[in-house]
Amino acid sequence: MAKRKPSVKKHTKTLENKPPIFAFLKTKQAQTIFGFFLISFSVFLCIAFISFFFNWQEDQSTLDQLTNRAVKSSNLLGKIGANLSHFFIYKGFGIASFIIAIQLFLMGLDVLFKRKLSKIILAWNWSLVAMVLISISLGFLHVKFALLSGIVGFEINQYLQDFIGKTGLAIALIFLFAAYIVVRYKVTFDLFIEKLKQKRAAKEQEESLIVEENISNAKEDEKTIEKEKTNEVVKKTVEETSEDKEKSNFEKSVIDLKPTISKHSDVETKKEELTLTVAHEPEANIEETVEDLNDVGIDVAIGREEESSTQNLSDKLVKDFGEFDPTLELANFKFPTFNLLKQYNETISIDPEELEANKDRIVETLKNYKIGIAEIKATVGPTITLYEIVPEAGIRISKIKNLEDDIALSLSALGIRIIAPIPGKGTIGIEVPNKKSTIVSMHSVISSKKFQESPMELPVALGKTISNETFVVDLAKMPHLLMAGATGQGKSVGLNAVLTSLLYKKHPAEVKFILVDPKKVELTLFNKIERHYLAKLPDVEEAIITDTTKVVHTLNSLCIEMDNRYDLLKAAMVRNIKEYNAKFKARKLNPNDGHQFLPYIVLVIDEFADLIMTAGKEVETPIARLAQLARAIGIHLIVATQRPSVNVITGIIKANFPARIAFRVTSKIDSRTILDAGGADQLIGRGDLLYTAGNDINRIQCAFVDTPEVEKITDFIGSQKAYSEAFLLPEYVDDESGTTVDIDIADRDKLFRDAAEIIVTAQQGSASLLQRKLKLGYNRAGRLIDQLEAAGIVGGFEGSKARQVLVPDFVALDQLLENEKKV
Ligand SMILES: Nc1ncnc2c1ncn2[C@@H]1O[C@H](COP(=O)(O)OP(=O)(O)OP(=O)(O)O)[C@@H](O)[C@H]1O
Numbered sequence: 001m002a003k004r005k006p007s008v009k010k011h012t013k014t015l016e017n018k019p020p021i022f023a024f025l026k027t028k029q030a031q032t033i034f035g036f037f038l039i040s041f042s043v044f045l046c047i048a049f050i051s052f053f054f055n056w057q058e059d060q061s062t063l064d065q066l067t068n069r070a071v072k073s074s075n076l077l078g079k080i081g082a083n084l085s086h087f088f089i090y091k092g093f094g095i096a097s098f099i100i101a102i103q104l105f106l107m108g109l110d111v112l113f114k115r116k117l118s119k120i121i122l123a124w125n126w127s128l129v130a131m132v133l134i135s136i137s138l139g140f141l142h143v144k145f146a147l148l149s150g151i152v153g154f155e156i157n158q159y160l161q162d163f164i165g166k167t168g169l170a171i172a173l174i175f176l177f178a179a180y181i182v183v184r185y186k187v188t189f190d191l192f193i194e195k196l197k198q199k200r201a202a203k204e205q206e207e208s209l210i211v212e213e214n215i216s217n218a219k220e221d222e223k224t225i226e227k228e229k230t231n232e233v234v235k236k237t238v239e240e241t242s243e244d245k246e247k248s249n250f251e252k253s254v255i256d257l258k259p260t261i262s263k264h265s266d267v268e269t270k271k272e273e274l275t276l277t278v279a280h281e282p283e284a285n286i287e288e289t290v291e292d293l294n295d296v297g298i299d300v301a302i303g304r305e306e307e308s309s310t311q312n313l314s315d316k317l318v319k320d321f322g323e324f325d326p327t328l329e330l331a332n333f334k335f336p337t338f339n340l341l342k343q344y345n346e347t348i349s350i351d352p353e354e355l356e357a358n359k360d361r362i363v364e365t366l367k368n369y370k371i372g373i374a375e376i377k378a379t380v381g382p383t384i385t386l387y388e389i390v391p392e393a394g395i396r397i398s399k400i401k402n403l404e405d406d407i408a409l410s411l412s413a414l415g416i417r418i419i420a421p422i423p424g425k426g427t428i429g430i431e432v433p434n435k436k437s438t439i440v441s442m443h444s445v446i447s448s449k450k451f452q453e454s455p456m457e458l459p460v461a462l463g464k465t466i467s468n469e470t471f472v473v474d475l476a477k478m479p480h481l482l483m484a485g486a487t488g489q490g491k492s493v494g495l496n497a498v499l500t501s502l503l504y505k506k507h508p509a510e511v512k513f514i515l516v517d518p519k520k521v522e523l524t525l526f527n528k529i530e531r532h533y534l535a536k537l538p539d540v541e542e543a544i545i546t547d548t549t550k551v552v553h554t555l556n557s558l559c560i561e562m563d564n565r566y567d568l569l570k571a572a573m574v575r576n577i578k579e580y581n582a583k584f585k586a587r588k589l590n591p592n593d594g595h596q597f598l599p600y601i602v603l604v605i606d607e608f609a610d611l612i613m614t615a616g617k618e619v620e621t622p623i624a625r626l627a628q629l630a631r632a633i634g635i636h637l638i639v640a641t642q643r644p645s646v647n648v649i650t651g652i653i654k655a656n657f658p659a660r661i662a663f664r665v666t667s668k669i670d671s672r673t674i675l676d677a678g679g680a681d682q683l684i685g686r687g688d689l690l691y692t693a694g695n696d697i698n699r700i701q702c703a704f705v706d707t708p709e710v711e712k713i714t715d716f717i718g719s720q721k722a723y724s725e726a727f728l729l730p731e732y733v734d735d736e737s738g739t740t741v742d743i744d745i746a747d748r749d750k751l752f753r754d755a756a757e758i759i760v761t762a763q764q765g766s767a768s769l770l771q772r773k774l775k776l777g778y779n780r781a782g783r784l785i786d787q788l789e790a791a792g793i794v795g796g797f798e799g800s801k802a803r804q805v806l807v808p809d810f811v812a813l814d815q816l817l818e819n820e821k822k823v
Pocket residue numbers: 439440485486487488489490491492493494642686687688701702703704705
């Protein structure tokens with residue numbers, strides 16, 4: 001407000017010096033009157049023009065008799081209307097004269113809304129050119145009816161035809177129209193091609209989505225029918241057993257078997273509502289601001305002017321080329337279809353007698369410990385049934401908790417787990433395995449709406465919960481996952497389920513995997529998708545890493561990638577990869593400064609214990625570092641191990657892996673090492689797992705995906721167009737080999753001297769600096785740094801810190817290089 005006042009004063013001061021009439025013309029009232037005059041006049045012209053087309057022949061004789069009141073005109077707007085129309089349409093530009101009327105209307109609006117004069121003049125120029133072009137074209141197309149083109153169009157047409165002939169004029173007109181569109185609407189050929197490509201890609205994706213949707217709908221329908229059937233079975237049993245209610249009020253829950261579809265539709269409506277509210281907000285804001293300004297009485301035109309000048313380069317780029325699309329290079333990439341996955345009979349059928357027997361055993365066992373039951377409820381899952389018990393009033397939960405082991409022993413069945421109390425509820429849970437377990441197929445979890453419509457960054461469909469709901473978690477939020485389980489309990493299947501989920505949801509441009517497989521057999525199938533989804537070190541043949549030294553190199557290289565990414569994030573002034581990529585897509589980051597779209601990197605290590613045994617600290621240090629720091633920059637680790645002992649999963653690793661999956665383990669101690677709680681030793685194996693993300697523990701039946709299915713998926717992806725090579729990680733040279741490379745002066749990079757000067761000037765030996773200044777790729781910059789190290793210009797590798805620069809200035813640099821030549 002303080003700033004506004006003086007400008008108002010100044011305004012009035014200048015007006016005071018002018019004559020009153022002049023001052024009035026400059027006032028807002030005069031402008032409003034002028035604006036309305038222009039709009040009225042344009043309407044007047046339009047009506048006159050339209051009427052002229054119907055009456056022009058009758059009115060011919062009245063044209064010269066403007067002042068003779070005895071002569072009447074048939075034009076709706078009288079003789080003035082007829083004369084004006086005759087002037088513009090007949091003698092002027094024909095039907096194209098309507099452009100004048102339209103332009104007058106727009107100018108009226110411009111004056112009312114106080115647009116800049118220069119913009120109004122520009123709009124007039126474009127309109128006049130369009131009018132002349134249309135008039136000539138109409139003259140060219142329709143020679144006989146002069147009203148279409150007007151005399152101007154007709155004459156110019158004749159004149160030009162005398163020189164360049166009819167065909168020449170046709171070509172010239174087409175060219176002029178094209179040039180008009182290109183210059184006025186900034187249409188370029190590149191843009192046209194890009195739009196075409198995007199349209200085609202979108203269409204193909206839509207088609208594949210429709211196919212997938214159809215398949216998934218069909219499956220959903222099938223499932224609903226199956227579930228309804230199961231509902232009936234369970235309902236019946238409830239009725240049958242109701243007679244036993246006197247003994248105990250046992251009740252079977254059917255919540256789990258409700259068709260999930262109703263829940264999904266809920267989610268959809270919520271989403272829609274959300275978008276609507278968000279969409280309205282900005283409009284309201286704009287209106288408010290304009291009103292505020294009007295109240296103060298300050299010329300709004302000033303604000304508008306600033307607005308147009310703030311339109312920066314990125315907005316313009318986005319306007320011209322659209323948002324950056326990272327998937328463009330593989331725009332035709334098709335996601336694997338559902339039919340590559342096997343389907344199983346997944347109807348949960350549990351024998352009512354089994355339920356009854358289990359209930360009796362539980363009631364009896366608890367009675368032995370003098371624990372009375374007020375209510376018991378069963379939730380049937382794919383592999384286990386959860387019996388929820390409400391103890392009688394006055395019974396302490398801690399009592400049951402203390403008896404946990406005894407109760408488990410009394411029930412004497414494998415896989416019984418007691419949860420006392422169930423978090424968030426006042427009940428006690430006893431999980432008892434079903435005699436006949438149901439396989440949870442990857443097909444059912446992948447095709448579930450929950451997974452398909454999940455907005456997560458890296459969604460992973462792990463399996464199904466005890467209430468038969470698909471369990472989807474976001475790897476990006478975890479942010480790292482520790483997986484443990486004794487041999488043969490479903491770890492490899494679990495890893496494959498995680499990888500498969502990501503393959504079904506993420507484009508090759510969005511996620512890259514680094515696979516470490518010391519067993520050399522588990523992950524080999526993924527070799528087929530090397531150029532789509534895998535990342536590897538440069539100059540390494542096999543993308544899947546099987547030997548320990550390469551693992552060490554890869555982990556260190558990943559640390560460098562992490563540091564580079566942090567540099568990029570810092571330069572872009574964002575906090576995480578999501579914001580960074582959003583900014584990059586909006587073309588706010590210049591690729592010439594080293595910026596690029598960053599894919600998520602998922603590092604999978606199978607048999608971690610093996611690695612720790614062979615490489616120890618060498619592996620542990622970079623893993624711990626990555627685990628601590630990599631979450632913000634999109635590097636996520638999945639570490640699987642058979643032996644979850646404390647010397648493998650050390651404190652530092654554990655602290656940084658809050659998300660953990662435990663398959664069946666052999667001892668309670670192992671369970672405690674992974675989950676910080678018992679329970680994993682009570683699992684039944686075959687994909688039965690416990691998942692925790694730090695707080696509560698969920699029992700999940702892991703989705704089953706076997707090798708032939710993975711093979712089909714990798715074949716499907718592998719047969720499609722790929723990138724020219726796998727995603728390359730930064731080069732890592734370890735300390736021993738570092739100084740021996742590129743000693744030969746003759747082999748040096750052409751940019752060696754420039755690089756040396758940059759490093760000496762900045763007194764900072766980092767590859768990313770060279771990347772930025774010399775506009776190089778990381779590999780070349782890395783090689784230059786190695787050569788500079790070999791020449792003694794920079795010091796050795798110091799982890800994440802920039803290398804030390806050993807040469808203080810240019811004089812010393814010249815001297816050093818001269819000495820080299822002499823040697
Ligand atoms: N989710 C599951 N559903 C049904 N069966 C499963 C599931 N997961 C694993 N199995 C069964 O268990 C067997 C062993 O699984 P898997 O190969 O994943 O074990 P593992 O823990 O990786 O063993 P190892 O550590 O020796 O490699 C599978 O062949 C399969 O028959």
